[in-house]
Amino acid sequence: MDFDSAKQVFEKYLDGYDRENDKVRLKIVHTYGVVEQSAAIAGRLGLSQEDKELAGIIALLHDIGRFEQLRRFDSFLPDTMDHASYGVELLFGKQGMIRRFVPEDTWDGVIRTAIARHSDFALEGITDGRELMHARIIRDADKLDNCRVKLEDDFETFLGAPAEEVSLSAITPKVREDALAGRSILSSDRVTPMDYWVSYLVYFYDLNYRASLDIVEENDYVRRLIHRIPYLDPDTGRVMEELENRLIKYVSEAKKRIVKGEDKMEKYLGENIPKLGFGLMRLPMDGEKIDVARTQEMVDRFLEEGFCYFDTAYGYNDGESEAVAKKVLVDRYPRDRFLLATKLPAWAGAKNREEAERMFYTSLERTGAGYFDFYLLHNLGQERTRFFDDYDIWNFLKERKKEGLIRHLGFSMHDKAEALDRILTEHPEMEFVQLQINYADWEDPDIESRKCYETARKHGKPVIIMEPVKGGTLADPPREVKEILAEADGNASPSSWAIRFAASLDGVITVLSGMSNMEQMEDNLSYMKDFAPLSEAEQQVIKRARDMYASFPKIPCTSCAYCMKGCPKQIGIHGIFQAYNLYTMYHDLSGARHKYQWNTEGRGFAKASACIRCGKCEQVCPQHIHIRDELARAAEALEG
Ligand code: SF4
Numbered sequence: 001m002d003f004d005s006a007k008q009v010f011e012k013y014l015d016g017y018d019r020e021n022d023k024v025r026l027k028i029v030h031t032y033g034v035v036e037q038s039a040a041i042a043g044r045l046g047l048s049q050e051d052k053e054l055a056g057i058i059a060l061l062h063d064i065g066r067f068e069q070l071r072r073f074d075s076f077l078p079d080t081m082d083h084a085s086y087g088v089e090l091l092f093g094k095q096g097m098i099r100r101f102v103p104e105d106t107w108d109g110v111i112r113t114a115i116a117r118h119s120d121f122a123l124e125g126i127t128d129g130r131e132l133m134h135a136r137i138i139r140d141a142d143k144l145d146n147c148r149v150k151l152e153d154d155f156e157t158f159l160g161a162p163a164e165e166v167s168l169s170a171i172t173p174k175v176r177e178d179a180l181a182g183r184s185i186l187s188s189d190r191v192t193p194m195d196y197w198v199s200y201l202v203y204f205y206d207l208n209y210r211a212s213l214d215i216v217e218e219n220d221y222v223r224r225l226i227h228r229i230p231y232l233d234p235d236t237g238r239v240m241e242e243l244e245n246r247l248i249k250y251v252s253e254a255k256k257r258i259v260k261g262e263d264k265m266e267k268y269l270g271e272n273i274p275k276l277g278f279g280l281m282r283l284p285m286d287g288e289k290i291d292v293a294r295t296q297e298m299v300d301r302f303l304e305e306g307f308c309y310f311d312t313a314y315g316y317n318d319g320e321s322e323a324v325a326k327k328v329l330v331d332r333y334p335r336d337r338f339l340l341a342t343k344l345p346a347w348a349g350a351k352n353r354e355e356a357e358r359m360f361y362t363s364l365e366r367t368g369a370g371y372f373d374f375y376l377l378h379n380l381g382q383e384r385t386r387f388f389d390d391y392d393i394w395n396f397l398k399e400r401k402k403e404g405l406i407r408h409l410g411f412s413m414h415d416k417a418e419a420l421d422r423i424l425t426e427h428p429e430m431e432f433v434q435l436q437i438n439y440a441d442w443e444d445p446d447i448e449s450r451k452c453y454e455t456a457r458k459h460g461k462p463v464i465i466m467e468p469v470k471g472g473t474l475a476d477p478p479r480e481v482k483e484i485l486a487e488a489d490g491n492a493s494p495s496s497w498a499i500r501f502a503a504s505l506d507g508v509i510t511v512l513s514g515m516s517n518m519e520q521m522e523d524n525l526s527y528m529k530d531f532a533p534l535s536e537a538e539q540q541v542i543k544r545a546r547d548m549y550a551s552f553p554k555i556p557c558t559s560c561a562y563c564m565k566g567c568p569k570q571i572g573i574h575g576i577f578q579a580y581n582l583y584t585m586y587h588d589l590s591g592a593r594h595k596y597q598w599n600t601e602g603r604g605f606a607k608a609s610a611c612i613r614c615g616k617c618e619q620v621c622p623q624h625i626h627i628r629d630e631l632a633r634a635a636e637a638l639e640g
């Protein structure tokens with residue numbers, strides 16, 4: 001897929017039409033205007049390069065049916081031809097013209113849906129996340145360029161009546177009522193020229209993205225459009241003044257609603273979920289057991305402040321977390337007051353399909369929840385994914401979803417972007433993914449936070465974020481990082497920076513925080529109750545903190561694993577270096593030891609102390625790392 005090549009083909013296609021014709025010329029200008037607006041929206045949404053190209057190509061082709069409509073009928077009126085359907089027929093029908101623009105068929109579904117639905121009265125019934133996103137982008141871009149058209153072009157051209165005639169006409173009651181009530185205008189309700197004019201102005205109600213509303217405000221489109229003509233009918237003048245105030249208020253309030261996650265644009269999977277979720281994996285402890293009374297207090301406080309998402313797992317605290325969720329949450333609150341997520345770890349001890357499937361029913365019984373709002377295949381990636389394949393847990397869970405025992409099905413994952421891309425390609429039915437994302441790991445080549453996030457978004461999947469504070473390490477950063485954060489805002493905790501960074505990303509369902517005491521909870525609630533995404537200046541602070549982390553001493557291992565192929569002792573070299581880096585960069589000894597154990601014996605490799613210093617590894621390491629010496633240091637710090 002390449003926008004520039006598609007544009008060349010489009011230009012050749014236009015050669016078949018009369019470019020001198022005013023209406024044809026207008027449509028060409030409009031097409032490129034929409035391309036520009038699509039690029040602006042896609043850029044502000046931070047989409048991947050692939051989605052940006054896709055948005056551009058959809059914009060280029062969205063009105064392709066218009067040219068034939070003009071040739072045959074010399075009219076834009078919908079009763080002459082449904083130009084969107086005709087465009088789809090042209091591209092995907094017998095002629096299959098789409099292959100001239102995009103050689104691969106990978107994106108056919110997305111392109112087809114976006115073009116077919118771009119001029120529908122309302123956008124409903126699209127279930128695929130990526131198709132929906134592109135359908136929304138093209139609709140917004142189309143409307144934004146229409147602002148330009150309606151500001152620049154003659155009324156005669158787009159309304160069939162001169163401006164004076166429009167300004168003298170009245171607005172019919174139904175159109176006035178809908179416009180002032182915040183509703184779009186049905187084509188069939190438009191009678192007078194003013195009705196048509198008003199119907200274009202209320203396009204603003206239908207915008208989907210905050211980015212689009214920002215563009216409207218930055219260009220002062222509402223005021224400029226409304227004041228384009230004088231309203232000579234006094235009654236019309238009053239309505240237009242009221243409409244102007246209504247629209248300006250709408251744009252500004254819609255932006256705030258999007259920020260708070262209360263608007264259609266920030267709802268994912270039909271949910272209306274605040275951006276902070278309670279992770280039930282590090283609950284307060286009373287000796288070896290979870291402290292139920294303190295957990296209950298925290299759960300009550302969390303719900304009291306309007307939050308509702310709880311995340312547990314089959315394996316957390318050997319199942320005790322699920323059982324405590326029943327006691328403090330499920331047994332004490334109406335089922336529709338909270339959302340409960342849990343996870344199935346098919347790789348954790350299940351010897352066969354039946355045992356893996358039983359985990360689902362055990363969770364159902366332990367929590368007493370009746371059904372799960374979100375259910376996840378737990379911790380895919382590396383050698384763990386095959387257990388879900390071997391036991392066909394994918395289809396097992398799809399069946400449970402059909403039975404209503406699962407509302408939304410997804411998976412969590414600790415692996416790199418390539419593996420995530422593969423799984424999402426093989427399992428497009430997954431509705432969401434849960435990823436480890438934090439600002440420090442954003443560019444880390446071992447973790448690929450950013451790349452994983454972009455991969456999920458490329459597949460149109462919303463994201464639940466786990467470990468936003470990197471297992472607690474970003475809550476207590478080294479002095480140099482603390483100073484950067486404190487200098488920017490002396491009152492904000494280091495955790496608040498980390499959680500707000502995660503929650504500021506587009507397409508996030510919620511950000512999980514594994515809160516262990518009321519103090520942490522109060523801190524989280526203080527800035528997430530009225531959550532505001534990071535400003536541009538705050539993003540710069542995060543960047544400086546990240547750069548500071550990156551400047552700390554680190555073994556520059558790229559995890560290529562060449563060294564491990566010839567190691568006679570099968571030492572888990574790159575996993576050991578990951579754990580050791582965690583220790584040297586974040587001073588997190590217990591986290592590093594945990595990771596060390598998991599990356600060595602946990603995955604069938606030997607520890608650093610088993611090294612016999614044969615030196616074979618160093619002969620092949622492309623980074624020229626002194627592997628033997630580093631292993632010795634890691635063994636000293638992390639073993640014993
Ligand atoms: S020096 Fe140690 S780590 Fe390297 S290949 Fe030999 S035994 Fe393995």
Ligand code: SF4
Pocket residue numbers: 556557558559560561562563564573574620621622623624625627
């Ligand atoms: S060969 Fe070098 S860079 Fe590659 S995994 Fe081994 S230590 Fe890391």
